[in-house]
Amino acid sequence: MAEITATISRPQRWDVPFDDKMDAAAVDRLLAIPPFSRIDASQFPKSTPLRDILLNDTSLRVFRKGEVIVREGDYGNSAFFILRGSVTVTLGKNAIPAALLGRRETRKKGLLETLGQLWGNPAQPEMRDVSRYQSAKTAARGGVESRGPFGRTQSPFQTPGTAVFLHDVPAVLKGGTATLQAGVFFGEIAALGRTPRTATIIAAEGSELLEIRWQGLRELRLRAPEIKQFVDENYRKYSLENHLRETPYFKDLSPAELKIVADQTRFETYGAFDWQTDYKKNRDTDPVARLRGEPVIAEEGQYANGLILIRAGFARLSQKYNNGERTALYLARGQMFGLREIAHNWRTKESTPLRYTLRALGYVDVLVVPTSVVEQYIMPKIPAAEMPPPIPPLQGNTTLVSPLDQVHGKIPTDFIEFLVDNRFINGRATMLIDLNRCTRCDDCVRACAAAHDNNPRFIRHGPQLGHYMVANACMHCLDPVCMIGCPTGAISRDATGGQVVINDTTCIGCSTCANSCPYNNIQMVEIRDDRGELILDQEKKPVNKAAKCDLCLEQVTGPACVRACPHDALTRLNMQETDQLAQWLQR
Amino acid sequence: MRFARRRLLNTLVLVAAGAAAWGWVRRADTVLQPTSLFTGLALLAVCLGLALFNARKKLPFIPLLRAATWTQIHVYVGWFSILLFLLHVGFRPPSGVFNITLAVVFGLVAASGVFGLVFSRVMAFRLTLHGENVMFERIPALRAQLQREAEAIVVKSVEETKSTTIADFYATRLQPYFARPRSRLRHVLGLESPLKGVLTDLRLLKRYTNEREHAILAELVDCVEAKDNLDFQLAGQGLLKYWLFVHIPLTASLLILGAVHGLIAFTYAGGFR
Structure with missing residues (x-):
């Protein structure tokens, strides 16, 4: 039986404080x-x-x-x-x-370091340099960048x-x-x-x-409710106008007009901030029941009371379809809802109702600008060429097909339902595999392992719709709920690219991120020393670390999985880029 | 770029390159140039280039074009190499043991390559259509699990119904079916798999069973169908992996034989005189 030798202190939340100079x-x-x-x-x-x-x-x-x-x-x-x-x-x-x-820019490996991976990768899985953890606190207090496992550069602090x-x-x-x-x-x-x-x-x-x-x-x-109130008041006072100014159609407002619009804008929040808990609990239930359980922000057939701007989170746009409801599209941060109806009514003096229902997918933070304010301040400023097209009248009892459907008709409805139901819309680098081209050669998995010290960081398996599979690889989400509970900040976004990365040094192996990830894309691994023996804490329990895809942040070539696929079967796509998605589906 | 457009473009380039090579060889022949030497050298170089694809696969993190681009180059240059080979041998069968051996090895490499290309396109479709996508390495474990589930169903049937009809059938017919992978060749060739026969036999059992046993038989049918999918996945995915174990060693042999052939030809031809 292998001798177990390496022992380190079990990592704790505040082992590495944000600033050791605080006293x-x-x-x-x-x-x-x-x-x-x-x-x-x-x-x-x-x-x-x-x-x-x-x-x-x-x-x-x-x-x-x-x-x-x-x-x-x-x-x-x-x-x-x-x-x-x-x-x-x-x-x-x-x-x-x-x-x-x-x-x-995030430091990339040089040519020699890249080539060095050919012979320098450890033979054992999940090997770590033990001294790295023992000196982590010291290194952090020095405030210097420290070397990660096997020479990777990692900063214990998030601030450059x-x-x-x-x-x-x-x-x-x-x-x-x-x-x-x-x-x-x-x-x-x-x-x-x-x-x-x-x-x-x-x-x-x-x-x-x-x-x-x-x-x-x-x-x-x-x-501390005082802090919450303080922060919220600050937002209305200082950030809201800036937010509105960056929204299309609002940019031409004068400062005085913008202030009036901001004062009239309502904040509304739907769903829970940590939506993943409910999602994981309910994801195997009936999709119709799940859809009906999603909080309604605005309902089809109702008058548009305001222009809805998505500030954070996701919303489902659905339309009645015979006895059910069909998902037409999903909206994310920066997108708006209701403008077309408001514009149509303003121009024609009609009262055309909303053509879609807007539902919160998990947690959604919206700003609602009342219709009267939009009509008074926004509409007159929109140039005719940028004005949303008029809404065609309904003909008989046929289901309404709007230009929105036509634009996104390039993505089949069942695929949109699949993406929304599984919350893959959250992905900024979702791994999609076309199984009609994939020969199951696993070159992608081998490439991933080669780029990560011989440890593959994804599983070529996952939910499927037809011949498309969303593999179990970190999607580097728009809303990375895995970060919510991390007590040390070990899981964070890369400052430049926004990739969600794990700092192996400050990860305490609590599994919070792995449990929070709605897609099961984070694995907890037992780490080993350079002889392949398990690293234990004082209680002789194996020390775990969270591991996942980092989108080959340090590799000069970008994601190794994509580059390694010989059959053009695998890609990483941002689900907000629906045009790219449609293009990939229609190859 | 859409695949159809890419295919058309690559084919046009291939045809143009092939026509140019053919034209050059014909013209060179008329002025008594040593075309065999040139086409032989070109063929050796092309084969070396094609063989580099495997080396590229081992270096996923080196910035040397995407593997998919390499595949496209490999496929179309591969077709081109067949034309080069035919030009090299003058569209005549070679003579001499060594040359015949070399030609046969080239033919086998080309044939295995074409087989791999066609098979990987066709089988990928068939694997997706057939049933649940499973990981190749997990198939033995999944098969063992299915066998345990089937056995548990049979035990339950005896306990609940006090009848041995299903148990007898399991012992004689299903136990061998679950025990190991079945009918790999039939699955690969797309011939009728043993599934139909097993399902027919299971249906025939209905005359000897009561309603409770019918429900148990339905559970067994699910297991049988799942096992059939595992067999199919094993056969299909296995061949998708293992055809390279033919293509790559043959390529290595071809390169060695080709190099020896080139050296001999070059020596006896007195170089480029």
Whole structure:
């Protein structure tokens, strides 16, 4: 029997704090200023007390004038609270030229490192460098990038350390700006909503900020209503107008008009934030019952009370079809519903009702701009060429076929139902396999293993519709619910590409992400040392780590699975890019 | 690009390349150029290039075009190599033991390649149509599990009905059916599988069984059908994997024999004089 030798401490949530420079004095200082001073510490459980959250999940950061704090398009895993000074928010898309933002690309393997995989990959599965874990805390406290297992570069922190300065901010700005003063939160939408940053924010002067990683922010919002209220008020005050300005049809509004529209806009939330729990429980039930159980946001046949903008999550667009309901399309963040009906009624003075029902798929966060506001402020500004086409009248009792159906008719209805029912619409890099071309050679699996230290990171198996299979590979979701419960932030988005990646060093093997993933695309693996022996904790239990597809982030060629398929059977597709999907289906 | 368009484009390029090669050889022949030497060298180079596909497969992370692009090149250059071979031998059967051996090996490589191409396109369809898609490596485990399920059904039948009709049938007819993979060749060739016979025999049992046993027989039918799918998947996926075990070693032999042949021909021809 093999001798078991390697033993390490079982990893814990705060083994690697967000910033080791945070101390009791810094926490005392925070607790003396609002809104933290108003928090009732007794509402926090003993396992995660308020003081420990502030000590381990926050970082005091000083920014010099012109220093970039967050960049538009980056995936953020933390929010900021301005303690001192002020920051400039750049408004409008690409307000600062990308070249000036110093965006750091994920490090790719060099040619020699790439070739080295041919002979350097370990022979045993899931091998790790034990010393890596033992020195993790030390490495983290040094604040330096550390080497991951087998030479992979991994940063224990989510925030890149290199500062980027814009020395002459007004000169490089293309759009307008807004200023946020001390006492304001920002970045919480991206951090909690698992979405990209919508604006670049620069220190307007020497400023001190409290950076809170999202795990801590989540606890604060959950236990302290003051923080939740504070954050929500901030959103309405500072971010809503920016959000609306970036929405098509709203961009031509004057600042005064935009403010009126923002004031009239309602926030509505449907479904649960951690929707995956219910989804997993109910996914094998009758699809009709499931559809009827989805919260209705707006119903077919009703008058359009407002223009609905999807702020986060997904919605199903369905239409009555004889005795059932047919899914026509799915909507995600940034898309809108009801504009065509409102525009039609505004032009013709008719009262044509909504032609589709909009239902929440899991968790949906919407903004509702009342119809009267849309008619008064938006409609007159839309150029005739951009105006949605009129709605043709219903003929007899035939089922309405709208231009929307025709556009998306390229994707068969049953395929849309399949994607929606299984929530594959969430995927940004969904692995689709055409089984009519796949010869089951497993070259894709072998390539994946070769690119990951001989460990395949997906299974060539999964739900099927006809000759299409969605394989069990991480889809790098638009809404990665796997990140919700991670206590250490080990699972996070890559700042540039948005791929969902796991930091092997800070993963404590709690399985929360694997259990949360609605698609069973994360595996828990028992790790081994370089002799192939299991690595154990003090209680002699095997240490587990979460493992999944990382989209070959470090490989120069991109996903090895796609490149390795000799028969054009496998692809990775963003389910929001319906045109690409249709093209692939119609090859 | 749609597959049909790609196929048409590649075929046009192949035809153009083939016509150019043919034209060049005919013209070179008329001016007494050593065309056999040129076509032989070209053929050897093409075969080496084709063989590199297997090496590319071992290097998935090297930026050397997608494997699918390599497949396309492999297929069409493969067809081109057949024309080159025919031009090389002057559309006549070769003479001499060595040359005949070389020609036979080339023929086998080409034939196995064409077989692989056609089979992989056809079998992929058939595997999808036939039933549940299962992983090749898991088939033995799934078969064993099915056998256990079938045995449990039979035991249940005896306990519940106090009748041995189904158990007797299982012992004589179904036990061998579940015990190992069956009728690989029939599955591959698309001939009638033993499933129909087994199902017919199961239906015949109805005259000796009561209603409760009919329900048990229906459960057994499910197991039998699932086993048939496993056999089909094993046969189809197996051949899809194993045809390469013929094609690749033959290619290696071809390259060695071809290199020796080239060396001899080049030596005796006195080079490019």
